[in-house]
Amino acid sequence: MHGSKAQILPAWKVRTSDKRNLVKNGGFEVGPHVFKNFSREVLVLPLKQDKYSPIPGWMVQFMKPAKYIDSKHFLVPWGNAAVELIGGRETGIAQIVRTVPTQFYNLTFTIGDANNDCHGSMTVQAFAGKASTEVSFVSQGNGWFKTASLEFQADKTRTTVAFYNPFNHTKIYGFGHVCGPVIDDVSLVHVRK
Template sequence: MAFLMSLVFFSVLSLSLPYSQADAHTSFLDGLLANGNFEQGPKPSDVQKTVLIGRYSLPKWEISGLVEYVSGGPQPGGFYFPIPRGAHAARLGNEASISQVVDVNAGSTYSLTFSATRTCAQDEVLRVSASGQSTDLPIQTLYSSDGGDTYAFAFKATSGRVKVSFHNTGVQEDPTCGPLLDAIAIKEMVPLRYTKEALVKNGGFEIGPHVFKNFSTGVFLLLPKIHDIISPLPGWIVESLKPVKYIDSKHFQVPEGQAAIELVGGRETAISQIIRTVPKNLYKLSFTIGDAKNGCHGSMMVEAFAAKETLKVKFESLGKGGFKTASFKFQAISDRTRLTFFSAFYHTKLNDYGHFCGPLLDDVKVFPVSH
């Protein structure tokens, strides 16, 4: 009995510890990195005003270059740093970086969710790297007026330990100019498989990146062009540099299930998936559109494409929720058919014109139909 009680205690302890202290090969990673919210600050001797001194001065992280440990709110020189997910963040100056080694399962796919906000008027580019894969994230466009932009990046682990890095590639006249980083989380992605009943993989968007439970921001999905097959939204490809937004049912109105996609980039963003089809066979594509009950308003339109067919679906939004389902038939012209969706217009919130938004998309399905 004593052994059994010890085993139960160890299991509970492992679940309550940060993932880096538990057995990563038996645990499903879904939460903050060690000190991923930067609330564990440096020792007084390791910081001069806001500048971190020493490679390991930021607990759980390795730093390179000019990195500041900053608090949210008004700053010297008239700056204001929005840090909506806590009290502190890391600011990366010219060519500065922070990194952390993470225990993972080799061969598995992971997504990183993180908050990134520019702090100067100049263009700022944040390079995110893990396991030999990287992407450059242009963050000059702010999609949330409160500085709460949250992004996702996916990678496939090539070994049991990977180095996750965030690097400011910009060089500005002011060496401290650079992005704010906060709330960095990781999630292991569940593999997807085709079934006879569901030709569309992850058509309800239920499998996606980590969503912060205490912040109603959603997650912006931007994929590196050369790594489309490694997506933070399994099964789907974001076709441009403008993001789509991954939203959850806790903070937004979602037609079905726990998640959906908000098309915030207008015609500059398309989300697509390539499915298996039989040439000359008929199929029916159905999907749901609406608004996420987040103040996004106006005459919305989602355009859908499959093979040679196109459908434009209108939706009048008052920003108070609601949705509609649309469908059309198409004839496959090859053994692979690309499904594509985008918003025809640009939208902002009713009471916040600095906050980009758009129609939501959910419950995408394709079924074979008889002639």
């Protein structure tokens, strides 16, 4: 399934509140405190710099931070918060989930832009164990999202679910301001076959 195309789903069909969801904090509703009148986002340091992630269940990988954003200041696809992958190839988020070898699972997730003038062709690479997919879209920087899925067969008792942004992006009118695609509403459910 490496490099397979993701299936695009209507956003209303997927919700992280599903009791079958094996991912913890898939909607990123629990995370660092965003001050009302002081900050618009919170940079979350990678695991190499901070061993304790302020986003329960998730770890930021590689060398650069991810951005935790809220719905008061940005377009968040679902709920009150999401994560923006701002560091290009050097930023990713991951979670290790319990799975049963040989069983099938469906990973669904929502990607988009935060309505923050981040523009251009964007891609999110999603991994679940050895399976992967890339989902691309063109951002106009004015808020948009879509939901995708990846079905895979587990080969271990623990499977790493990860999301990466392979490209660097800047805002339309602020080339010094890095930005990137938004990840939200992550769900992993067992599929009976």
